[in-house]
Amino acid sequence: MEWRESIGLRWLEADLGAARVAFTTRLGGVSKPPFDSLNLGLLTDDDPDAVGSNRSQLAAALGFPPDRIAFARQVHGAELEMHAGPPFRHHFSPDRDAKSQGGEEAPEADGHVLTEPDTAALVFVADCLPVALRGPGGVAMLHCGWRGLAAGIVARGAAAVEATEAAIGPGIGGCCYEVGEEVLAAFAGVGEGIADERMLDLAEVTRRLLVEAGVTRVQTAGLCTSCEPELFFSHRRDAGRTGRQAGVAWLDPGAD
Numbered sequence: 001m002e003w004r005e006s007i008g009l010r011w012l013e014a015d016l017g018a019a020r021v022a023f024t025t026r027l028g029g030v031s032k033p034p035f036d037s038l039n040l041g042l043l044t045d046d047d048p049d050a051v052g053s054n055r056s057q058l059a060a061a062l063g064f065p066p067d068r069i070a071f072a073r074q075v076h077g078a079e080l081e082m083h084a085g086p087p088f089r090h091h092f093s094p095d096r097d098a099k100s101q102g103g104e105e106a107p108e109a110d111g112h113v114l115t116e117p118d119t120a121a122l123v124f125v126a127d128c129l130p131v132a133l134r135g136p137g138g139v140a141m142l143h144c145g146w147r148g149l150a151a152g153i154v155a156r157g158a159a160a161v162e163a164t165e166a167a168i169g170p171g172i173g174g175c176c177y178e179v180g181e182e183v184l185a186a187f188a189g190v191g192e193g194i195a196d197e198r199m200l201d202l203a204e205v206t207r208r209l210l211v212e213a214g215v216t217r218v219q220t221a222g223l224c225t226s227c228e229p230e231l232f233f234s235h236r237r238d239a240g241r242t243g244r245q246a247g248v249a250w251l252d253p254g255a256d
Contacts, residue, residue: 029054070121123247167221168207
């Protein structure tokens, strides 16, 4: 992965061959504390006009019109939205929230599958992992918290695109993610070495699930959102009053 910058925004970008992935940071944008600065989440207490400006800036930096970036209402599940191309049921318009758009309820999904270029899919995160997968069937962008991982979102995303490659973005690390026994029990079948007592390494859980699903090449950002307050929002570190960064994936027609 490599750092990229454009119009004051900074993100980590992964090359998945015929697809690319951007993992955004909080750097850039116009939001005021505690949502400073590139908060992309309207379902926060941030000024909606500031969030709208941030969304417009991100779309411009990545080179996509907002109506060609799909997203959904995330519910910590394993449902996928399949996108052949626009018009999307719900998209990254600067002045819309994740509840309704054009009078239509937003779909509830924690993953997206794209099969056409010139479009992108986005998930919001603030400790959960943004995970992108690429294969002959397209590219998938997943929102992976422990509930979605336990419900099988990785296997579903991998199967949907016949994934051979994946990129795991920044999320809360095992250094900061203390969990209860029910969470540890949910991953008992993943094997040993995923937790130090009650400190769970969610990225390692995800990596193992990807390998189990047949993904042969996995990149990991290796960055903890809770440990990096200058770079990332963190729901746990900031006691829920925080912004949202994103994972964005798209097919790159110019790539090999």
